[in-house]
Amino acid sequence: MRFTFLLDVDNTLLDNDAVKADLARRIEHLMGGAHAASFWTVYEEVRRASDFVDFPRTLSQFRAHHPDAVGFPQVADLVLGYPYAEMRYPGALETIQYLRGLGQVVIVSDGDPVYQAAKIARASLADAVDEVMLYAHKENHLDELRARFPADRHVLVDDKPRILATAKHLLGDTARTAFVRQGAYAVADEQRYPPADLMVERIADLMRLDARQFE
Secondary structure (H helix, E strand, O other): OOEEEEEOOEOOOEOHHHHHHHHHHHHHHHHOHHHHHHHHHHHHHHHHHHOOOOHHHHHHHHHHHOOOOOOHHHHHHHHHOOOHHHHEOOOHHHHHHHHHOOOEEEEEEEOOOOHHHHHHHHOOOHHHOOEEEEEOOHHHHHHHHHHHOOOOEEEEEEOOHHHHHHHHHHHHHHEEEEEEOOOHHHHHHHHHOOOOOEEEOOHHHHHHOOHHHHO
16 A cells, blocks of 8 residues: 655644744843844734744735834744754654655644745755655645645644544545644644544654555
8 A cells, every 4th residue: 555644844843833933032132032032922913914934025025014123133033943853853853764664654733835845854854855846834734735646545743633633524434634743732732623533642653654554
């Protein structure tokens, strides 16, 4: 049986909640509480307008609002050059390698197509998989993904129960859904959606599963 594994990034391969908490602490240290609060206000405004996180646009708009903010060059350097490799979940690369022994592995992520791409590369994830696909809303591209990466089973691995439930509804029995119970969305949304086909506590736990369990 041919498998294609479609892997999420944020809070699946990378501890994005920890990244945001670290950024919040360091931005406040660099710019002070008032400007840090304004930065995150702009961040949320941009996210609502774009419907995804867009750090370059956030930085640009914050700079326009606060042209004299002390510490802005250091904040821009921090955000644009964040060491994402340090925030990979333990066993993330090993899990990708294991899954590549079973089939094709593709990262499918939401987010800004420029920053998110660089983030995935900086985390040493882009070179570890067969391909990286970026969308504003990946659940709207499932048929496209299924056609581009043909398989007997498409296995979607994500921390968001909503995404997994949507995929299962649209793809039916040709898909298997694997819920990685990491991050804030996993905790908040777990009871609101039907259970996934598979559930693991950590991304590395996927290495305990064999091909039969993904069929």
